[in-house]
Amino acid sequence: MATELFTLKGKTAVLTGAARGLGLTFATALASVNCNLAVLDILSEPSPSLLALRDYHGIKLEYYRTDIASRPEVTAAVEKIEVDFGRIDININAAGVVMDEPFLTTTDQNIERTLAVNFTGSFLVAQACANSMVTRYKSVHGSETAAQPTTGTIIFIASIATYIASSVQQISCYTASKAAIKGLVKPMAMELAPYGIRVNSLSPGYMMTDMMRGLQEQQPQLVDQFEKETLFGRIGMPEELKGTILYLCCDRASGWYTGQDLLVDGGASTWKHPANLVSS
Incomplete structure (x- = not known):
């Protein structure tokens, strides 16, 4: 039964940012099924x-x-994918950048690059993939938009940063870009539902990615703080998101799940972290 729920054989996923990091983890999970x-x-x-x-x-x-x-470039790539693969069933938007920079001195370069990659890039790829899915839907069902089997699924990668502000990082620009991504989910889910397309986002907590390992070397106290903020006292491992991404991608597992953000953060956002008490 579990095998039937989590199979994607014959389907095609378009992933951004999968050359490394969490995107590579997602690619590995999808390839395994x-x-x-x-x-x-x-x-x-x-x-x-x-x-x-x-x-x-x-x-x-x-x-x-x-x-x-x-x-x-996105249009050309998606058109080439349609030729090379014949169809697009899944789109996961995992490409992202982050720069630790105080809000009061945030540079134009940071604003432009962060929004260009995290928001605009995700929007453009999702839009191109959605159009491909809708075209395939219409080729099968014509203009009819009644209840039909799922045609495709689109997943954005948001962040725990949109739930709780970090006391050890200054990433207002990054957080705003991820909040914008989450803001796409509900209206897109509503607009695309008639074509059988599900739209959701995944908000990971603190994960031991290559970027986090770099921080561990450069700012060990930063990673120590992240560990203290989770209920399990540790950073999450990328492998612990494999089941989550498969759930979101597999129609038999999550065919009734759309328009939502799924937070996987080791409990970091569920409690009030201990504060230093200052005696009067």
Whole structure:
């Protein structure tokens, strides 16, 4: 029964930011259930770990170097994916950047780059993939938009930062960009539901990504604080999100789930962290 719930054999997922980090973790999870992968990323070459998924799982995997903040590049990439794979069933928008910078001195460069990648890029890729899904829906059902089986699913990657402000990081620009992503979910879910498309977001908590490991070396006290803020006293491992992303992608598991944000944070947002008491 579990195998039937979590299978994506024959389906195609378009992922952004999967050349490394959480995006690579998501790609690994999807490949493990036989999902074909089309990866968009700005890096000239993806991680060898990503390319290894092709042979290890016997799936189709193609890498498209793309600036997701550029509409022409996104359009060209998605059109190529339609030719190469024949269909798009899933879109996961995991590309993201973050810069620790005080709000009062946040630079234009930070604002422009963060919004371009985290919001505009996610919007453009989701829009292009949704149009592809709608076209496929209409080819099967015509103009009819009655209750039909799920045509596709779109997932945005938001953040715990939209739930609680960090006392050890100054990331107002990043947080605003992720809040904007979450703001897309409900209206998109409403607009795309008639075509059988589900739209959700996933908000991870503090995860031990390559970026977090870099912080651990440069600012160990920062990571120590993150650990103290979770109920389990540790940073989450990327592998602990594999089941979550599969749940969101697999129609048999989450076909009734749309328009929502799923927070997976080790309990960090559920309690009031102990504060230092200052005696009067």
